[in-house]
Amino acid sequence: MLDRTKPNWWKSAVIYQVYPKSFQDTNGDGVGDLPGVIQRLDYLKELGVDGIWLSPIYASPQVDNGYDISDYQAIYPVFGTMENFEELVKEAKARGISIILDLVLNHTSDQHRWFWEAKKSRENPYHDYYVWRDGTPDCPPNDMMSGFGGSAWEYVPEVGQYYFHQFAPEQPDLNWDNPKVRRELYDMILFWMDKGVEGFRLDVIDQIAKEPDAKITANGPKLHDYLRELSRETFQKGYYVTVGEAWGADLERARLYSAPDGSELSMVFQFEHMGLDQQPGKEKWDLAPLSLTKLKACMERWQKGLHGCGWNSLFLDNHDLPRIVSRWGNDGEYRAESAKMLATMIHGMQGTPYIYQGEELGMTNIKLPIEEHEDLETINMYHERVAEGYDPEDVMRSIDARSRDNARTPMQWSDGEYAGFSAVKPWMPVNPNYLTVNAEAQQKDPQSVFHYYRRLIALRKEYPIFVEGDFCLLEAESEQLMVYTRNTDDASLLVVCNFTGEPQNFARPADFQTAECLLCNYETPSADTLRPYEAQIFYCQKKA
Ligand code: TEU
Ligand code: CA
Numbered sequence: 001m002l003d004r005t006k007p008n009w010w011k012s013a014v015i016y017q018v019y020p021k022s023f024q025d026t027n028g029d030g031v032g033d034l035p036g037v038i039q040r041l042d043y044l045k046e047l048g049v050d051g052i053w054l055s056p057i058y059a060s061p062q063v064d065n066g067y068d069i070s071d072y073q074a075i076y077p078v079f080g081t082m083e084n085f086e087e088l089v090k091e092a093k094a095r096g097i098s099i100i101l102d103l104v105l106n107h108t109s110d111q112h113r114w115f116w117e118a119k120k121s122r123e124n125p126y127h128d129y130y131v132w133r134d135g136t137p138d139c140p141p142n143d144m145m146s147g148f149g150g151s152a153w154e155y156v157p158e159v160g161q162y163y164f165h166q167f168a169p170e171q172p173d174l175n176w177d178n179p180k181v182r183r184e185l186y187d188m189i190l191f192w193m194d195k196g197v198e199g200f201r202l203d204v205i206d207q208i209a210k211e212p213d214a215k216i217t218a219n220g221p222k223l224h225d226y227l228r229e230l231s232r233e234t235f236q237k238g239y240y241v242t243v244g245e246a247w248g249a250d251l252e253r254a255r256l257y258s259a260p261d262g263s264e265l266s267m268v269f270q271f272e273h274m275g276l277d278q279q280p281g282k283e284k285w286d287l288a289p290l291s292l293t294k295l296k297a298c299m300e301r302w303q304k305g306l307h308g309c310g311w312n313s314l315f316l317d318n319h320d321l322p323r324i325v326s327r328w329g330n331d332g333e334y335r336a337e338s339a340k341m342l343a344t345m346i347h348g349m350q351g352t353p354y355i356y357q358g359e360e361l362g363m364t365n366i367k368l369p370i371e372e373h374e375d376l377e378t379i380n381m382y383h384e385r386v387a388e389g390y391d392p393e394d395v396m397r398s399i400d401a402r403s404r405d406n407a408r409t410p411m412q413w414s415d416g417e418y419a420g421f422s423a424v425k426p427w428m429p430v431n432p433n434y435l436t437v438n439a440e441a442q443q444k445d446p447q448s449v450f451h452y453y454r455r456l457i458a459l460r461k462e463y464p465i466f467v468e469g470d471f472c473l474l475e476a477e478s479e480q481l482m483v484y485t486r487n488t489d490d491a492s493l494l495v496v497c498n499f500t501g502e503p504q505n506f507a508r509p510a511d512f513q514t515a516e517c518l519l520c521n522y523e524t525p526s527a528d529t530l531r532p533y534e535a536q537i538f539y540c541q542k543k544a
Helices: 034-039 041-047 082-094 113-118 179-194 223-233 251-257 292-306 335-347 376-387 392-402 439-444 449-462
Strands: 015-018 051-054 071-075 098-103 132-134 153-156 161-164 199-202 241-245 267-269 352-356 470-474 481-487 491-498 516-520 535-541
Touching (some): 034 041, 041 439, 041 449, 051 199, 098 241, 251 267, 292 470, 335 449, 335 491, 352 449, 439 449, 449 516
Parallel strands (some): 015 051, 051 098, 098 199, 199 241, 241 267
Antiparallel strands (some): 132 161, 516 535
16 A cells, blocks of 8 residues: 655556546436445455546536536535545545545636626625626627637626636636635635545646736746645645646646646646647647657657656546547457557556546447537537538547547446446446446456556556656657667666557567566567567566
């Protein structure tokens, strides 16, 4: 078990993300809940993870599945009660697992009581909790667009002003320039710390210091001042793990966010690698093939760039991304092999790995007609693009590949009805492949994707080099193979990944000819011709 009294305990941790709505339903309403998470703690313990990042569980009208919060200090009743939450913290802790809450500090729901007050009048003490600008009903303050389509400004006749929203209109942006807002948020965080929460994921934290007059959304000039104050007032009271979601973070900023002095956060969740398979300058819907050389160059830059002066988050999946095995692997013939290969690639690196629910089973994307989609981003984009004249079939191709709903189908626990997720029809369709892709079958099969993840997690605990080693890319020019070494003074690791469904020639470097194979996704590692999606990890101690 990790020793959480050590400042940097999270450097050796592996974190598992739970999207509560789709994890486990226990009361037969078709929606996952907190008792469902408690029920599955033993599964997570078997997997070996150290923390659960829980997507938002707070009171919410669920316009954006909980990323629109109407009360930060109450549990969404469909998920359960505060007692359920306290029990979850206690039961998780008993299994060596920390609970990590998702903090949405950039915006609230429009149903938050602060916002009800704020829109009553300009004199209301809560008015300045949000970002308002003057304008006339037909002329917004400027042409900024919201992340989920349409203008970023919404007019409120009662006050004769527009409020600013970087996401849906039901998600008004908080005004971080108001010290009262910041104090309210800090007190709220202290409330959850008191309940035994051991970490926080900070939603779109790079967007809190927006300056709409200058059309600035991410990376506003006051961002790092705000982060340092936030950290001082809350996280620095203990050894919390904190991870900031920052689509706009470059390396230089990531060094600030994850500075070793702990003045801001533990690490940053940045997405540069996740944008490589889209057309440059366009949106995620505008698909392009992945160039492996570009991916490798990107990973190398982050691995080297934060070594010794910051800390990486390692991930390929989350609740906003399509399933990685369908994206960069092969979700047909080589589903298991490619899922394991991708896991090897990411878990071999330096940083804290994140596993998104179902990734450890090699869960795949789903194909749904537009009427069955739930995600507002997907639905809005569909209507926008069709209205702009795009071919609906092309739009659906983008949705099949990239919709956030790919990640949000119910967790596949068994081959029973509704995949063991619920006794009734779930809120989102179950992927039909649950009959073969499910946890129960994989727990019984030592060769499964599940057990492969379990071994990867165990290796990180057993060999400090996974946490400490530096990073050196080999075969940089290959479009088929990703090969790298990790090195400390006394040991080295070699990680070899075949990204294709074809055999590939590869001569293992001389230093590793007699090295020990720690893991391979085939029964024995091949010596010179890698099999489709073959992945290997070798280890050797350096001679004194
Ligand atoms: O996501 C931030 C964000 O910018 C996303 O809207 C992202 O651009 C999109 O999902 C890519 O497909 C965070 C949360 O992770 C997301 O679930 C929320 O919807 C969003 O913030 C608003 O809170
Ligand atoms: Ca339920």
